[in-house]
Amino acid sequence: MTARRIRRVHAAVLALAAAALAAGAFVPARVPDETRTGWMSVVWQTRGVGNELAAVRLYLMDEAGQGTEVAAPAGLLAAQGGPLRLNGRRVTVTGDLLPASGARRVPLLRARAIAPAPGPRFNLTMASVEGPQRYVLILCRFSDRPDADPRPKSTYQQWMGSAYPGLDHYWRENSEGRVGITTSIVGPFVLPRPESAYVPPGESADLGALFRDCTGAADPTVDFSQFSGVLLQFNSPLDNFSWGGWWTRALDGPSRHWPATWMADWATLATYAHESGHALGLPHSSGPYGKTYDSKWDVMSGGRSFDPVAGTWTPPHTIAYHKDMLGWIPAARKFEAQPGATATFELARDALPSADGYQVAELPIPGGSGAFYTLETRRYAGYDGTTRLPGEGVVIHRVDPNDGATPAKVVDADDNGDPNDAGAIWVPGETFTDLATGVQVSVLAATATGYTVRVSTGGTLPVAIDSVLAPGVMGTAYAVPVAPGLTGGSWTVVAGELPRGLALSADGVLTGVPAEDGSFRFTVSVVQAGGFATRDLRLEVTRPQLAEAAVLDQLLGAGTLTADQARFLDLQGNANGKVDVGDVRAWLQAEGIL
C-alpha cells in the first residue's frame, strides 16, 4: 500500500467516525464502579390473561423520580432477603453502569454490592396493607392514536366496582373487609409523544416515561395527594406485557412510593386483580415445575375463568400465604406448628371463611433454610367459584421466603406437571408425608366449610427399629411389634405395601396371616407427644416347604398337614377357607410339577 493510499484510508475512517458521532450513534462508555443511592422499586412484568411472568425488574429511584434499572445476581438479592424485602428500601448500589442510550431509555446498573442507605424507608410493608385504599385509574392515549380507549369508561367503572365482579369487591372479599380499593377513573388524556417514544420496537416499555407523562397529563385535574395508588391504562398492547409493582415519584407532594400498574389494552379484570395484587405487595405463586402461571389456585399465578355474564376474565382468591403476608389473617387464626409437634384442628376455607378453625397452618421444614409448608382449605365460595377452582380440598404450598419471585409453590404429589389435579388436592383419607423433613399432614374429615386435619412436624423422637423385621411364613400367624419398648405412639404405614393379610395396628404391631410371599419394603411413621419419626422397613415372607405326597394326601383324604400348612395351601390358591383341588393345582404349578 502506498503512503497516499494509507492517508486516504485514515481520512475515510476519520470521516466515518465523525459522521457516526454526528448521527448520534455514539455509544457511551460503561462506567465502572458507579454508586447510586435511592429507593428500590420492584415491578412485575406479566403477559396475557394467564398472567405469565416475564420478569421481575428492580428500579432504583432517586429523589427526582429518575429511575435506574438494577440487575443483580440472585445471590446478592438473596443476601438482602430477596427482591420483595428490598422494595421501598433506601439503598446504595455499586456496580458497572450502562448509561441510557438508543433504545435503552433507562440506565442499567449491574450491581456488585447493595447496602442499606440512611434515609426513610417508604411506609409500605407487607403487613401495612389495611383499610380503604383510594386509587386513581388514568386512561391514557398515545399521541399517535388519540381517538379511543381499549374499552368504554363504563366497563372500567364496572371492573373497579364494589359489586361482583369488581376490583373493590374482590379485594374486600379476599381480605374479609380489611382492604378495599376505591378507584376513581379519570381521562382519557393524550400523552405528549407517540407510542414508539415509550415503547421502542423490540424493547421493553419505558415505565418511567409512561408513569411520568400519564400522571403528568392527569395532574392538572387530579389531586394525587388524595390517592394511594395509581393504575395506568394505555390504549396499545405496550410491549405485550402488563406491569404491576411500585414507582417512586413526587405527585402533588413529596416523593412517594406508589403502588402502580401499567395496563396493556388487552387487560381484563383478572389482569387488574393480578397487577393490583403486585401493587399491594404480593409476589407470584406457582406449581413446582418452574412455570409461574400454572397454578389455578391463585390470582397471583394462572387462576382465572371467563365469566360470560360479566364478559371478562375473573380471578379466584389469592392463596392463604399471601393473605398472611398482607396481614389479613389474625394471629389467632394462624396455626404455627412447632418442631416435633402434632396437632389436630379444623382448617377453614380460604374464601369467605367461617368463624371456626384456623385459616392457614404453617409447618416448619427443618434444615435452617426458613422454608415451611402452608396448608389451606379451598372450597367453592365467592370468587373461589366452581369454574375457577380446580376442585375442593386441602392445598399445600412449600414456601421459601428467600425466593423473592415465587416463594410459594403448590405441592403436587403425583409430580405429573399439573398442579391443579388430584395430586395437589388433599381430601379426607389422604396423607401427605415428606419423608425427608418429617412433615406429615392427614386430612381426616370434611366439615361444613373446611376440613379437619392432623399435622405433625419433624422432631427428634428416638425410635429404635430394626430395618429388617423377623421373617414371616405364608399361612402362619404373624405378630411382631415394629418398635418394641415404644409405647403411646400412633403408627401408620405411609409408603409402600404390606404383604396381603398383614396390617399395622395403631399401637405398632404388625399382625395377621401373610397371604403372599416375597420381599416387602414399606415405610412406617410414628407420631407421639415427643415427636414424629419415619422408618423404612423390610419384611421377608417365605413359603413353607411341603412334600407333594403330603399335599395330595391332604386333598385325597389322608391329610397330615398342620393347620398353618393347610391355610398356606388355601391362601396361595383360591383362599376360600379350605383346601380344595384348585389350591392343590395352584401349589403344583408354583412348584413346577404341573
Add this chain to the structure above:
Amino acid sequence: MKLFTRAALLLAAVLLPACGGGDAGEPATPQPGDLTVTLATPNTDGALLVFITGPGVAAVQPAAPGVVVRSRTQGTATTVAVFGTLGAGPLLRVSVPDVRQAKQYAAVVREAADLQNAPRATLAGYALEVDR
C-alpha cells in the same frame, strides 16, 4: 307207563332250573382290564376331584394326553385328583379285576376348579359314566 311218565317229569323238573339264567353259559374266570370314565360337563376346568366306588381298583390312568392324575384307594372308595385342561369326553381309565363287573362301578365329581384355580360354585351339569 304211569311210573315212567312220572320219572320223566321229575327229571325234567330237576334239569330245567339248570338251563335257566343268562350267565349260566359263561366261563367262570374274571377278566381284568380297564374301564373308561367319561365326563359330561358344561365347562372346561383345570382340576377335578373325582370319587369312584367299586371293588378292587388297582390303578387310575388319564384317558387323554396332557392330563395328570393322582389317586388314593381305600377299600371300595377311590379318590382321584385330575389336572389338565379338562372338557367333556373320556377322562380316566380305571384298572379293575373284572371288567365284566362294570356295573358295580360308579363315579361322581366332588369338586371342580376352573383354569384360574377358582372353585366352581355349582356342579350342576357334571356327570361321569363308567363303562367298558
